[in-house]
Amino acid sequence: MTQQRLTVLGSTGSIGQSTLDVVARHPERYEIFALTASTQVDKMLAQCAAFKPRHVVMVSEAHGRALAEQIRAHQWPIEVHTGAAALEWVAAHPEVDSVMAAIVGAAGLAACLAAARSGKRLMLANKEALVVGGEVFLQAVREGGAVLLPIDSEHSAIFQSLPEDPSSWERRVRKIILTASGGPFRTRDPDTLRDVTPEQACAHPNWVMGRKISVDSATMMNKALEVIEARYLFGLPPSRIEVVIHPQSIVHSMVQYHDTAVVAQLGVPDMRAPIAYGLAWPERIDSGAEHLDFTALPAMTFSKPDARLFPGLQLAWDALNGPSGTAAVLNAANEIAVDAFLNRRIRFDQIHHTNVATMAAVLPESPTTLADLLALDERARRSALEFVQRIQA
Ligand SMILES: NC(=O)C1=CN([C@@H]2O[C@H](COP(=O)(O)OP(=O)(O)OC[C@H]3O[C@@H](n4cnc5c(N)ncnc54)[C@H](OP(=O)(O)O)[C@@H]3O)[C@@H](O)[C@H]2O)C=CC1
Ligand SMILES: CC(=O)[C@@H](O)[C@H](O)COP(=O)(O)O
Numbered sequence: 001m002t003q004q005r006l007t008v009l010g011s012t013g014s015i016g017q018s019t020l021d022v023v024a025r026h027p028e029r030y031e032i033f034a035l036t037a038s039t040q041v042d043k044m045l046a047q048c049a050a051f052k053p054r055h056v057v058m059v060s061e062a063h064g065r066a067l068a069e070q071i072r073a074h075q076w077p078i079e080v081h082t083g084a085a086a087l088e089w090v091a092a093h094p095e096v097d098s099v100m101a102a103i104v105g106a107a108g109l110a111a112c113l114a115a116a117r118s119g120k121r122l123m124l125a126n127k128e129a130l131v132v133g134g135e136v137f138l139q140a141v142r143e144g145g146a147v148l149l150p151i152d153s154e155h156s157a158i159f160q161s162l163p164e165d166p167s168s169w170e171r172r173v174r175k176i177i178l179t180a181s182g183g184p185f186r187t188r189d190p191d192t193l194r195d196v197t198p199e200q201a202c203a204h205p206n207w208v209m210g211r212k213i214s215v216d217s218a219t220m221m222n223k224a225l226e227v228i229e230a231r232y233l234f235g236l237p238p239s240r241i242e243v244v245i246h247p248q249s250i251v252h253s254m255v256q257y258h259d260t261a262v263v264a265q266l267g268v269p270d271m272r273a274p275i276a277y278g279l280a281w282p283e284r285i286d287s288g289a290e291h292l293d294f295t296a297l298p299a300m301t302f303s304k305p306d307a308r309l310f311p312g313l314q315l316a317w318d319a320l321n322g323p324s325g326t327a328a329v330l331n332a333a334n335e336i337a338v339d340a341f342l343n344r345r346i347r348f349d350q351i352h353h354t355n356v357a358t359m360a361a362v363l364p365e366s367p368t369t370l371a372d373l374l375a376l377d378e379r380a381r382r383s384a385l386e387f388v389q390r391i392q393a
């Protein structure tokens with residue numbers, strides 16, 4: 001068995017830490033080449049002590065300087081880089097075999113494209129990168145000869161439930177069914193959502209995750225992003241992607257075939273399982289997650305999402321059926337709106353208002369390059385920010 005050399009983008013986050021937890025269980029299989037973060041110096045220092053990477057990137061210069069000082073004091077042979085361009089360098093480095101993409105938001109797009117163009121095994125948790133990148137992302141994967149493996153729990157489940165030969169998916173599959181927990185507000189009266197706090201929105205019933213994705217789960221924009229992600233990963237038309245509420249998060253998603261058979265993937269809600277699958281594919285390795293005990297499971301239920309409670313979900317299909325680039329506009333608006341909500345500048349229900357207003361205001365012009373995508377992302381962010389400033393006043 002040859003060791004895989006890994007770059008973990010976003011190693012200080014929830015997915016990054018779970019990835020390192022799995023990696024630590026298999027030192028004979030994985031070696032860390034580079035770790036990247038933005039601001040969390042202490043966490044990164046602890047990861048440096050445990051994994052001795054050759055390179056570390058701190059996107060923030062000030063935090064990078066603070067880390068470099070500590071690394072010098074320990075006399076560790078680790079090079080510290082700063083700035084966003086260094087993310088692309090460690091993602092594309094010729095000595096790297098595999099890249100875990102676990103940065104949150106469109107900030108991870110350029111590094112994902114760099115890994116894809118360099119033909120890496122690209123494990124994708126950073127769904128926003130694919131939502132924004134769309135066909136440009138897929139073209140980079142094809143041209144670079146990369147292997148794109150989903151880490152998002154639903155998409156890992158679908159990937160595990162599909163036949164091995166991707167050229168048969170369109171022909172054999174009737175529908176992809178994404179499960180959604182419904183988040184912390186699933187049973188609320190929609191009229192009471194105006195005044196929920198960031199703390200309430202981040203209290204996900206089943207998963208411990210970063211703050212941005214936790215708010216997305218509460219609005220179900222997470223599922224909207226996942227519908228778009230599924231469309232690009234599996235190539236089925238948007239009309240053949242469905243969402244069902246499954247509050248227990250045990251069935252991670254399903255594939256329904258033309259003969260009526262449904263193949264699903266089940267497991268405890270622990271991201272180490274899909275991460276281990278991505279790391280070892282097509283092998284199976286210990287992930288550290290608990291095995292399912294079917295005799296101890298709660299009753300599993302499935303229901304239709306309530307459009308009054310989760311109006312943002314429909315935006316996925318609106319974006320996919322709109323001009324190319326509309327998904328990038330939606331993502332940018334949502335990133336701005338979630339940040340404004342987390343900083344108590346807008347109400348929870350105004351996240352959706354911001355997304356709708358930005359989609360109406362910003363018309364994309366068929367982006368075909370990374371530069372086009374970044375310019376569109378920037379334009380949509382400016383428009384969303386203007387809207388946020390208007391409704392705040
Ligand atoms: N958490 C989960 O269970 C799941 C997450 N995902 C997806 O995985 C991705 C990561 O999520 P999660 O781990 O929860 O997020 P976190 O917020 O926990 O972690 C984000 C990571 O990205 C880094 N980061 C933040 N901003 C930037 C930036 N501008 N440039 C470079 N690095 C940056 C952070 O660095 P620092 O903290 O040092 O500032 C941190 O390492 C998201 O796209 C999410 O949707 C998908 C499925 C499940
Ligand atoms: C763990 C994971 O993949 C998250 O995306 C999770 O699915 C969030 O749960 P929701 O179903 O509430 O969005």
Ligand SMILES: [Mn+2]
Binds near residue numbers: 152153154
């Ligand atoms: Mn998910």
